[in-house]
Amino acid sequence: MTDRLHIVGGGMAGSEAAWQAAEMGVDVVIHEMRPKIGTFAHQTGNLAEMVCSNSFRSDDDEQNAVGLLHWEMRAAGGLIMAAADAHRLPAGGALAVDRDPFAETVTARLREHPHISVTEEEVTGLPQEGHWIFATGPLTSPTLGEAIRRETGADSLAFFDAIAPIVYADTIDMSRAWLQSRYDKGDTEEERTAYINCPMDKDQYEAFIDALLAAEKTEFHEGETATYFDGCLPIEVMAERGRETLRHGPMKPVGLTNPHQPEVKPHAVVQLRRDNALGTLYNIVGFQTKMKYGAQTSVFRMIPGLEEAGFARLGGIHRNTFINSPTLLDEQMRLRSRPNIRFAGQITGVEGYVESAAMGLLAGRLAAAEMQGRSLPRVPQDSAMGALIHHITGGADARTFQPMNVNFGLFRPVDGLKGGRRGRKDRYKAYTDRAKEAWSAWLANS
Numbered sequence: 001m002t003d004r005l006h007i008v009g010g011g012m013a014g015s016e017a018a019w020q021a022a023e024m025g026v027d028v029v030i031h032e033m034r035p036k037i038g039t040f041a042h043q044t045g046n047l048a049e050m051v052c053s054n055s056f057r058s059d060d061d062e063q064n065a066v067g068l069l070h071w072e073m074r075a076a077g078g079l080i081m082a083a084a085d086a087h088r089l090p091a092g093g094a095l096a097v098d099r100d101p102f103a104e105t106v107t108a109r110l111r112e113h114p115h116i117s118v119t120e121e122e123v124t125g126l127p128q129e130g131h132w133i134f135a136t137g138p139l140t141s142p143t144l145g146e147a148i149r150r151e152t153g154a155d156s157l158a159f160f161d162a163i164a165p166i167v168y169a170d171t172i173d174m175s176r177a178w179l180q181s182r183y184d185k186g187d188t189e190e191e192r193t194a195y196i197n198c199p200m201d202k203d204q205y206e207a208f209i210d211a212l213l214a215a216e217k218t219e220f221h222e223g224e225t226a227t228y229f230d231g232c233l234p235i236e237v238m239a240e241r242g243r244e245t246l247r248h249g250p251m252k253p254v255g256l257t258n259p260h261q262p263e264v265k266p267h268a269v270v271q272l273r274r275d276n277a278l279g280t281l282y283n284i285v286g287f288q289t290k291m292k293y294g295a296q297t298s299v300f301r302m303i304p305g306l307e308e309a310g311f312a313r314l315g316g317i318h319r320n321t322f323i324n325s326p327t328l329l330d331e332q333m334r335l336r337s338r339p340n341i342r343f344a345g346q347i348t349g350v351e352g353y354v355e356s357a358a359m360g361l362l363a364g365r366l367a368a369a370e371m372q373g374r375s376l377p378r379v380p381q382d383s384a385m386g387a388l389i390h391h392i393t394g395g396a397d398a399r400t401f402q403p404m405n406v407n408f409g410l411f412r413p414v415d416g417l418k419g420g421r422r423g424r425k426d427r428y429k430a431y432t433d434r435a436k437e438a439w440s441a442w443l444a445n446s
Ligand SMILES: Cc1cc2nc3c(=O)[nH]c(=O)nc-3n(C[C@H](O)[C@H](O)[C@H](O)COP(=O)(O)OP(=O)(O)OC[C@H]3O[C@@H](n4cnc5c(N)ncnc54)[C@H](O)[C@@H]3O)c2cc1C
Pocket: 008, 009, 010, 011, 012, 013, 014, 031, 032, 033, 034, 039, 041, 042, 048, 049, 051, 052, 053, 054, 055, 121, 122, 123, 124, 135, 136, 137, 138, 139, 140, 141, 144, 221, 319, 344, 345, 346, 347, 351, 352, 353, 354, 356, 357
């Protein structure tokens, strides 16, 4: 093994990828454009800089999917988790981090590693030769973004996300909602019942519009201009254009019959579409939004059938460069059209510091093993790592692909356990037990 692994971007994903590969004995070069070229969000030249909040979210590895991801990264000797643990701040059940010492520690450990060198340069194209991991994140430099777009095609690279809220299927009240595609379209029963529909009468609709208009909204970050297209306008902006706009747009009531009240024509209908192959997650169609998270929960629970909804993720619109991983990447995170190139981190369509570092961890290990002439066993789908990589490289619907946080909706259900809110504690414990076992076995065999 004479080659070196080139990692572009020394953020959460690139730093973890470099560490994992170097610890496996592979020589690594990190190409990081900062501090020579900055972004609107980064402030320093440190590797693994946290650009906004200083939280790694929940550290509960029994009842929370992010906490489980922490556990799996610690078990794999992850640098990001080691540095986070070393600079932990009091924050109840969350893992909050003293951001500057955290990033300084990651930077120092990488720079001191005998198998790692760091070059401060912008990479502007996708190389034909060598082993590469691109982990350039949500703020990938524009020149590189253009090069990726040329390789992948314009439809497969986005510069903004437009995330509609995602609901756990088992928290939808099906005594109010029903399954039906508009005009019963589709060749199979599955297609004819592909949507979950939630009906509103006139009073409910008017109250919903009032709540949308009154809700607190998030501002765009400085430097993050709001150039979303008409096709993905936030619902509150549609509501501002006129009280009937939503009823003629995503909430139009046509082609649908409510089997619970077939004689009553709904005034408006909210549709939810399946968001993963497992059928455990549904997104609210056309409901991308800039409402604050607290406001979203209360406004969306006004929708009949969603009064008790649990949200796997809430909506948002951000500056975010990401590729259509379900079509572009194989299960080893390699670009299908150029297998010498892997992608990792937020650019693959995961979201958040922890998820990005996790995808870096996998990419680093997979690339290093390949360079050493070994092939690792398939990442187990029952682990949090596996649930996430499986989602972005195959489980998600490529046509509506948007960035995803880790959550239990991505996990295969465990048989024989109670659904809904009541069974949640036992179910989550079963997921995390199963995940830890699967992940430990994978690490032992890798
Ligand atoms: C404004 C903003 C706020 C956010 N707030 C949060 C939050 O509060 N919590 C959270 O969990 N997540 C947040 N995120 C998402 C978070 O940034 C990512 O989840 C995480 O940092 C992604 O890790 P990454 O390694 O994929 O990308 P990054 O950490 O962004 O690292 C990418 C690196 O690549 C470098 N780079 C880019 N282009 C090139 C190039 N051509 N050549 C060389 N280097 C290059 C960049 O300088 C950067 O260092 C936020 C994102 C943004 C944009």
